[in-house]
Amino acid sequence: MKKTKKGFLLLTLALLSFATRAQNTFDLKINELLSNNTENITDDYGVHSTWIEIYNPAYGTVDIGGCYITDDVNNPKKYRIPQGDVSTKIPPLQYLLIWADGIDYHGPLYTNFKLNANGGYLALYSNDGKTLIEQVKYPALEANVSYVKNDSNEWEKANNITPRLQNKSYEVESAAEKLGKRDPFGAAISATAMTVVFSVLILLFLCFKQLAKFHLKTSKKKAAEAQGVDIDKVEHAGEETGDIYAAIALALKLHHDDIHDVEDMVITIEREDKMYSPWNSKLQSLRQTPEIRKNK
Amino acid sequence: MEQGTGFFSFLSENLSNFWGYTGIATATAGHIIMILFGLAFIYMAIKKNWEPMLLLPIGFGIIVGNIPHLASLKIGIYEEGSVLNILYHGVKNGWYPPLIFLGIGAMTDFSTLISNPKLLLVGAAAQLGIFAAYTTALAVGFEPNQAGAIGIIGGADGPTAIFLSSRLAPDMMGAIAIAAYSYMALVPVIQPPVMKLFTTHKERLIRMKPPRVVSSNEKILFPIVGFLLTAFIVPSGLPLLGMLFFGNLLKESGVTRRLAETARGPIIDICTILIGLTVGASTQATNFLNIRSLGIFGLGAASFIVATIGGVLFVKFFNLFLKEGNKMNPLIGNAGVSAVPDSARVSEEVGRHYDPTNHLLMHAMGPNVAGVIGSAVAAGVLLGFLS
Structure with missing residues (x-):
């Protein structure tokens, strides 16, 4: 085979x-x-x-x-x-x-x-x-x-x-020579080229305008789901500007700084919380330290 | 005694021959003028800090290219097989500009443009300078291919100018590249008066809505969709557009961080050094110091000015259709001429001159990067028609 x-x-x-x-x-x-x-x-x-x-x-x-x-x-x-x-x-x-x-x-x-x-x-x-x-x-x-x-x-x-x-x-004749004869002042090629440049960028503009709309719609939908409200009641979701994000990031940072207790050179009063088990208890696993009795 | 005389005559003959080989003996006035040009470029780069990363290599390149030497030494940029000649292949055959575009793509953040896509149109309007220079160049007697290469100076994009001129008018590439980079360096000098002339005080104070935060999906889609749309319509712009969008995809994909860093670091740095040095070295007195170069410089300046006017006036025109609160500040119109990020910085500075709390930089980056796309598309169109 x-x-x-x-x-x-x-x-x-x-x-x-x-x-x-x-x-x-x-x-x-x-x-x-x-x-x-x-x-x-x-x-x-x-x-x-x-x-x-x-x-x-x-x-x-x-x-x-x-x-x-x-x-x-x-x-x-x-x-x-x-x-x-x-x-x-x-x-x-x-x-x-x-x-x-x-x-x-x-x-x-x-x-x-x-x-x-x-x-x-x-x-x-x-x-x-x-x-x-x-x-x-x-x-x-x-x-x-x-x-x-x-x-x-x-x-x-x-x-x-x-x-x-x-x-x-x-x-x-080269393409440039032909063009020079047909369009000696360059008006036609300028108009055509500008039209092409505008067309391409208008197309991109339309495409990304639609994409932005889709993005905003998705953001609103997610926000509505998160808040448990109707999508029509959600406003400005997805339209947040950079400064809003910066403000949120700063607030989160401050919040985390406040609750942060394990930090070098900082004394904390929070009690150390460890899960207790007889298997990991030092008291159970070690022999008791002998007491030293002093004769009075 | 005779032997001694023979030795000294041999020595003096050799020294005399050697003197004939030196640059001092073979220098002409043209060489000296070009070297002074090179020194002026270096001065502008170091003392004025005008586009130092471009003007310094170009300036030194001009000096390198204008050190007089005999052609038989095979060391000049136009002598086949010399080191400079091999490096110059990257300019002549258009290898460096697309690689620089790869780096530009990998370092460009298109967020402002994605969040406010109408800024793309400002980038299109500013390409008017290219075609104004094209028609003027035709009127003053340049051939159509030469006029196209001169016109692209108005795109204010050095790599694009080098790419197109290497294809359409290779003999004029040195002068065109020097003009393009010089005017890019002079953006802070050329643009502000034009911007002030075509705007009112009230318009300069317009505050623009801050751009929304763009999702990573939108950022990833931009280079893919952008490339497909532009390349299908203008395939001749493929080398520049393809590399620009590919570089941006490397950056935005989030999974090719190392590749993006290489593209925006070592690759673009190496290409910038090589392109600057070799373009500078290619401007030799014999083919640079002539009336034609003066014409190129004159038309280049005119195209820059027209491009700035085009961008500013287009924003004013567009504002007629926008609601209050959505209007754009016309001072960002100048940024449509690419010259990233200098022209956007000019928008910021002029804007802050009238209102120190009005920051236009982020808004101006939109038309600025749109100008890069626009000039690459315009170059593709000219290449398609004229090559």
């Missing part, structure tokens, strides 16, 4: 780890490609090779090693990205460039095919060579024009080539 449980546990763990891995590689995206490279960046051999950019949008490192990349719709296993190389690991939210130079022995990130400047097909398959991660059909591209995925997840041509960078990183 124990063995079955252990086996089941191991199987679950194995499945989980597989699922995690599969899920990780499925996160990968083909983000940009350049099929006609004449003036853009060069590969490690100084050649203007075509390239494919893969993006890892996950918050964990993903190893693309073992996955397949192809330009042939009928041959998903055309190029297997070698496993076990550190260069195939893509850190979270980072990009990896794969050179499509047609010479696979150039390294793990060099495919055995080139991208076609007249357009073509590109796909990324999982490490089983069957499960499609992503595919794209790209059109004929002019020299040094890339094919990129935009913010809406749609493919488009781009003159601004961004290898290993977020697409359109240089074209996108």
